Amino acid sequence: MSAIVRGLDEAARVTLHHHRITQASWRRHYFGAEATTWLGDRCGCPDDRCIDYHHDAHEDCSCLLALIADYEGSGA
Numbered sequence: 001m002s003a004i005v006r007g008l009d010e011a012a013r014v015t016l017h018h019h020r021i022t023q024a025s026w027r028r029h030y031f032g033a034e035a036t037t038w039l040g041d042r043c044g045c046p047d048d049r050c051i052d053y054h055h056d057a058h059e060d061c062s063c064l065l066a067l068i069a070d071y072e073g074s075g076a
């Protein structure tokens with residue numbers, strides 16, 4: 001069984017929270033106001049194949065930190 005898990009995992013939620021970014025605004029930033037669910041990977045990367053592709057499952061997502069820096073820099 002290979003159900004695709006949607007939504008952000010604990011680490012991603014905590015990281016976003018640290019940066020005072022809500023899950024909703026993070027989602028809207030990448031997928032628009034119409035998106036009701038997170039379409040990216042659990043680690044917070046908008047690419048739904050981040051874990052195992054950009055990094056191993058046990059590693060922190062370096063994409064997320066770079067994307068947050070970007071997001072904050074954009075003044076959104």
Ligand SMILES: [Zn+2]
Pocket residue numbers: 045046047049050051054063064
């Ligand atoms: Zn990624």
Ligand SMILES: [Zn+2]
Pocket residue numbers: 041043044045050051054055060061062063064
């Ligand atoms: Zn990732």
